[in-house]
Amino acid sequence: MASLLENFWHPFLLLTTLPMAMIGVLVLIFLSGTSMNMLSLIAIITLLGLAVNDSILIYDYNRQLLARGESLHQATIQSAKTKLKTVIMTSVAIAVGTLPNALEFGGGAGASFRTPMALVTIGGIITSTILTLYVVPALFYMVKKRTKLPGL
Numbered sequence: 001m002a003s004l005l006e007n008f009w010h011p012f013l014l015l016t017t018l019p020m021a022m023i024g025v026l027v028l029i030f031l032s033g034t035s036m037n038m039l040s041l042i043a044i045i046t047l048l049g050l051a052v053n054d055s056i057l058i059y060d061y062n063r064q065l066l067a068r069g070e071s072l073h074q075a076t077i078q079s080a081k082t083k084l085k086t087v088i089m090t091s092v093a094i095a096v097g098t099l100p101n102a103l104e105f106g107g108g109a110g111a112s113f114r115t116p117m118a119l120v121t122i123g124g125i126i127t128s129t130i131l132t133l134y135v136v137p138a139l140f141y142m143v144k145k146r147t148k149l150p151g152l
Contacts, residue, residue, distance in 0.1 A: 021128035028123025
């Protein structure tokens with residue numbers, strides 16, 4: 001990722017979404033009283049990929065705006081506003097798509113295994129979406145504002 005972003009530190013900014021996603025996972029698993037299983041762990045891997053993808057989307061548009069000559073402040077606000085709809089629509093589609101499994105609709109074989117997977121996905125996608133829309137642009141703004149070195 002560092003070579004793709006042409007910077008050593010920016011991937012770490014993008015990876016801050018991983019703990020944000022895990023907050024929702026742990027809270028929803030704890031509140032629901034379900035246990036983690038293999039499908040939950042697979043869902044966590046998928047969720048972490050989605051969370052990083054959302055942050056890359058905002059970050060990349062921010063860089064495009066800066067390259068066009070926008071001010072750092074304006075680019076940060078505009079990138080979050082512009083990509084808000086895309087990030088929200090993706091997250092809502094994922095959450096709604098896994099809702100039947102979380103509510104155990106249909107039952108059937110393996111329903112008890114699919115429920116924790118759905119809860120992991122829903123909890124993580126909600127928190128990562130909300131926090132990604134606020135934290136990633138703010139962190140990028142703070143880092144860019146404080147550093148005057150080229151490439152940072």
